[in-house]
Structure formats: structure tokens, C-alpha cells
Amino acid sequence: MAHTSSTHWVRELTLERTAISGSSTAARVAGVLRNYVTEGRLLPGTRLSEEDLGEALGVSRNTLREAFRLLTHERLLVHRFHRGVFVRTLAVEDVRDLYGFRRVVECSSLRRAAQAPAGALDRVRAAVEEGEAAARRSAWPEVGTANMHFHQAIVGLAGSVRLDDAASHVLAEQRLVFHVMAAPRAFHEAYLAENRHICDLLFDGRAEEAAAALERYLDEAERQLVEALTADG
Amino acid sequence: MAHTSSTHWVRELTLERTAISGSSTAARVAGVLRNYVTEGRLLPGTRLSEEDLGEALGVSRNTLREAFRLLTHERLLVHRFHRGVFVRTLAVEDVRDLYGFRRVVECSSLRRAAQAPAGALDRVRAAVEEGEAAARRSAWPEVGTANMHFHQAIVGLAGSVRLDDAASHVLAEQRLVFHVMAAPRAFHEAYLAENRHICDLLFDGRAEEAAAALERYLDEAERQLVEALTADG
DNA sequence: GCATATTTGTCCGTATGTATA
DNA sequence: CTATACATACGGACAAATATG
Numbered sequence: 001m002a003h004t005s006s007t008h009w010v011r012e013l014t015l016e017r018t019a020i021s022g023s024s025t026a027a028r029v030a031g032v033l034r035n036y037v038t039e040g041r042l043l044p045g046t047r048l049s050e051e052d053l054g055e056a057l058g059v060s061r062n063t064l065r066e067a068f069r070l071l072t073h074e075r076l077l078v079h080r081f082h083r084g085v086f087v088r089t090l091a092v093e094d095v096r097d098l099y100g101f102r103r104v105v106e107c108s109s110l111r112r113a114a115q116a117p118a119g120a121l122d123r124v125r126a127a128v129e130e131g132e133a134a135a136r137r138s139a140w141p142e143v144g145t146a147n148m149h150f151h152q153a154i155v156g157l158a159g160s161v162r163l164d165d166a167a168s169h170v171l172a173e174q175r176l177v178f179h180v181m182a183a184p185r186a187f188h189e190a191y192l193a194e195n196r197h198i199c200d201l202l203f204d205g206r207a208e209e210a211a212a213a214l215e216r217y218l219d220e221a222e223r224q225l226v227e228a229l230t231a232d233g
Numbered sequence: 234m235a236h237t238s239s240t241h242w243v244r245e246l247t248l249e250r251t252a253i254s255g256s257s258t259a260a261r262v263a264g265v266l267r268n269y270v271t272e273g274r275l276l277p278g279t280r281l282s283e284e285d286l287g288e289a290l291g292v293s294r295n296t297l298r299e300a301f302r303l304l305t306h307e308r309l310l311v312h313r314f315h316r317g318v319f320v321r322t323l324a325v326e327d328v329r330d331l332y333g334f335r336r337v338v339e340c341s342s343l344r345r346a347a348q349a350p351a352g353a354l355d356r357v358r359a360a361v362e363e364g365e366a367a368a369r370r371s372a373w374p375e376v377g378t379a380n381m382h383f384h385q386a387i388v389g390l391a392g393s394v395r396l397d398d399a400a401s402h403v404l405a406e407q408r409l410v411f412h413v414m415a416a417p418r419a420f421h422e423a424y425l426a427e428n429r430h431i432c433d434l435l436f437d438g439r440a441e442e443a444a445a446a447l448e449r450y451l452d453e454a455e456r457q458l459v460e461a462l463t464a465d466g
Numbered sequence: 467g468c469a470t471a472t473t474t475g476t477c478c479g480t481a482t483g484t485a486t487a
Numbered sequence: 488c489t490a491t492a493c494a495t496a497c498g499g500a501c502a503a504a505t506a507t508g
Contacts, residue, residue, distance in 0.1 A: 282493085283493085283494075294494095314495095315493080315494055316493085316494080317493075319495070408489075
């Protein structure tokens with residue numbers, strides 16, 4: 001029986017069994033777990049028991065393992081042989097790596113904004129406004145989500161779905177480390193004005209300045225996260 | 234029974250059963266299939282039957298599906314719901330997408346060469362020399378491989394393993410479309426001098442010029458591939 | 467260090483739903 | 488419309504490795 005400790009969060013898991021749905025069961029299970037991880041309800045280091053989870057979600061071990069594999073490929077989970085799967089724990093070098101990726105991809109995408117596909121620029125502005133609106137409502141988790149949309153929209157300026165895809169994985173992984181910030185509100189809030197500034201430069205056709213601003217922005221965010229990581233762990 | 238048409242290539246499949254080997258069975262299966270795809274022995278559009286392949290390789294369907302997932306994640310295979318997995322067929326828009334990714338990632342990595350980690354620059358030069366040596370031996374497939382190493386080394390200048398990873402998938406996917414070139418020798422040979430030129434600019438500290446040269450290079454390669462694709466497809 | 471219990475790794479058989487001929 | 492072939496998903500079995508006492 002479930003003697004293991006991690007029974008709290010398992011209990012509240014549910015899987016939408018509605019309709020036939022185009023996607024597979026494993027994909028839906030992966031979606032549920034992905035939300036739990038990115039929303040911080042499943043913390044890094046937690047072990048995901050095949051038996052407990054399978055029972056809670058009402059799926060077989062084989063399908064559950066399929067969902068695990070999907071999330072392992074996205075780097076949200078890690079698989080240790082004969083020991084199980086765990087929510088990924090990011091180290092300092094992982095954070096540096098993530099920002100190295102983002103500096104290359106996001107800044108370069110900004111510089112190419114002049115050749116951006118139709119509608120891509122508008123999605124950048126929409127993400128900025130989404131964040132500002134959420135801040136006015138004091139909905140801080142949504143501010144964080146809007147911030148992710150902003151950066152995803154910047155990558156979208158390059159017009160490559162493969163680049164969008166790689167960026168979305170990196171941004172999801174990024175959420176594994178946001179929870180170390182003691183004051184997430186202040187952390188995300190500070191970047192609202194930065195996003196607006198970059199957006200305005202972009203619509204002014206000053207792509208090079210926008211890219212430079214974003215680079216300073218990413219440097220600062222990396223510095224803050226590394227500091228928080230080394231402080232407590 | 235094997236009534237399906239695709240029995241020729243399945244027959245010659247073998248899986249190294251030697252030793253315990255550090256890697257999993259699925260990883261070895263994926264390696265065998267990856268080689269078949271990148272070497273052009275398994276052509277785009279071919280369906281991979283779970284039953285036939287599992288029997289030929291002597292592995293269970295579960296293990297085989299794991300291998301399929303690995304290769305699907307690399308975009309070498311596509312998975313159509315309830316229809317099976319197929320060797321990916323690239324369309325013109327895929328080629329444009331690939332080069333969109335490469336323009337952003339490779340050119341931006343070149344521009345950051347000044348902050349490249351130790352040894353990264355040397356790996357660029359080594360790849361250039363590897364290609365030149367292979368050309369002197371008239372080993373054209375190896376010239377193609379060295380060319381991939383060159384571009385991978387350029388991305389390595391950015392110093393992000395996640396970026397390296399994304400780039401390696403894109404470069405592997407690129408091989409799905411090389412087979413449409415009627416004269417692969419001429420295609421790869423033409424870029425040997427370009428690689429050397431970019432490498433020299435890089436070692437001269439003229440990163441911006443190197444990035445501009447690479448951009449023209451990628452534009453030209455894309456144009457050639459699109460032309461070849463629209464001609465016969 | 468040893469013996470036991472638990473968990474994962476691998477594989478099989480089968481039932482059901484879906485697409486194609 | 489029927490039949491066939493196949494992927495999807497489940498449940499069970501046993502081996503192998505790990506964790507626990």
C-alpha cells in the first residue's frame with residue numbers, strides 16, 4: 001500500500017476522461033503532470049511513484065511510463081535507472097545554460113524583427129499588455145505566465161516553428177527554478193517596465209537597441225537567480 | 234505475418250546483442266534506425282511496423298516504442314495517431330524552417346565568439362580541417378559529416394548544451410533532405426572553401442564579417458535545396 | 467554485512483477502438 | 488458496409504535492482 005510519504009499531492013490528481021479527444025491518454029497524463037510542475041505544486045526532487053500515480057490517475061503503468069518519457073524528453077523530469085523518475089532539480093550551471101540559450105535565441109530573433117512574419121510583432125505587444133493587465137489585477141502568477149508569453153513571442157519573430165519549439169521547452173524548464181525566488185511578485189513585477197520598453201523600441205524600428213536592452217535584462221535575471229540558488233542550496 | 238511490402242530493409246536489420254553495454258536496449262535500437270535514416274537506406278515516407286521491426290530486432294513492442302519516441306523527438310520519424318510511425322518527409326516549408334533556425338542560432342553564436350568557452354574555437358578549426366582532409370581522400374560522405382561538425386562547432390561557441398542539443402537535432406533532420414541533391418559531391422565540396430573563409434575570419438577576431446558570410450552561405454544552401462525539392466517533388 | 471520487502475525494468479496476452487481496403 | 492490490419496491501453500507476470508530493517 002501507499003506507505004510512501006508523498007501522498008498529499010497525489011490525492012488531488014485527476015485526469016479528464018471526457019470525450020474521445022484527439023490526443024492519447026499518455027499525452028493527457030503528461031499535460032496534467034506538466035501543469036503541476038510548472039505551477040510549482042510539484043517541487044524539484046519529488047519522486048513520482050509509478051504505482052501511486054497510476055492508481056490516482058486511473059491509468060496503467062505502461063501508459064504512465066509513456067507520459068514520464070515525454071516529460072523526461074522535455075527535461076522536466078529525470079530518470080534514474082532502477083530508482084524511478086523525479087522532478088528535475090536545476091543546478092547553477094543549468095541556470096547559466098538556460099540563459100546562454102536565451103541570449104543567443106531571443107536577442108538574435110529581436111534583431112531580425114524587420115523580417116518577422118505577419119502578426120508576430122502584434123503578439124509581442126499583446127503579451128506585454130497581458131502582463132500589465134494582470135499586474136493591475138494583482139494576479140502575480142498570471143504576470144509570470146504573461147512574461148513567458150512575451151519571451152515566446154520574441155522568439156516567434158524569427159518565424160521558425162523549430163525555434164519556437166526549442167524555446168518553449170527552455171521556458172518551461174525555466175519555471176523549475178522560479179520558485180527559489182523568495183519574492184516572486186517583486187521578481188516578475190520589475191520586468192514589466194522592461195518588457196514595455198523593449199516592445200516600444202521594437203515598434204520604433206530600433207531593433208538593435210531592443211536587443212541590447214534584452215541582453216542586459218537577461219544578464220540581470222540570471223544574476224538574481226544564481227544568487228538565490230547559491231544562497232539556499 | 235509479414236504481408237506488408239516493406240520487408241526488404243527489415244530483413245537486414247540486426248541489433249548488436251554484445252555485452253550488457255551501458256546504454257538501454259531502446260537507445261541501441263534507436264541508434265540502428267537513426268543510421269538507416271541518415272544514411273538514406275530508409276527513405277522518407279516509409280512506415281515502420283511495430284510488429285515486423287520488433288520481430289526483426291528481437292525486442293518487445295514496448296522497447297521499440299521507446300526507440301520510436303526518441304527518434305520522433307528528434308523529428309526523424311513522425312507519429313500519426315492510430316496510424317503508426319513513418320520516416321519523416323520534409324516539405325519546402327520545413328527546409329525554410331530549418332534554415333530559419335540555423336540563421337538565428339549559428340549567426341548569433343558566431344557573433345559571440347569573443348566570449349566562447351575554452352577550446353570551442355579550436356573545434357571549429359578542427360572541423361574545417363577534417364573536411365579538407367576528407368576531400369583530399371575523395372571521401373565525400375565524410376566531407377558531409379565534417380560539414381555537420383563544422384556547424385555544430387559554431388553553435389558550440391555559445392557554450393550552452395541546450396543550444397547544442399537543439400542544433401544537433403536540426404542538423405540530423407537536415408540529413409533527411411540531402412538525398413534530394415542529385416550531386417552530393419558538388420553540393421558539399423562547394424562549401425569547403427566557405428568554411429575555411431569563415432574560420433579564418435573568426436580567428437582574426439572579425440566575428441561580424443564571419444556572421445555575415447555565414448548568413449549568405451545559409452541563404453544559398455537553402456535556395457539550392459528548395460530548388461531541388463520543387464523540381465522533383 | 468545480511469535478509470527481506472518494495473519498486474522498477476521488461477515483456478506478454480488480450481480487448482477495444484480506429485483507419486483503410 | 489464489412490472485413491482486416493493495426494495502434495492503443497490494460498493487466499499480469501517475472502527478473503533485476505534498490506531500499507529497508
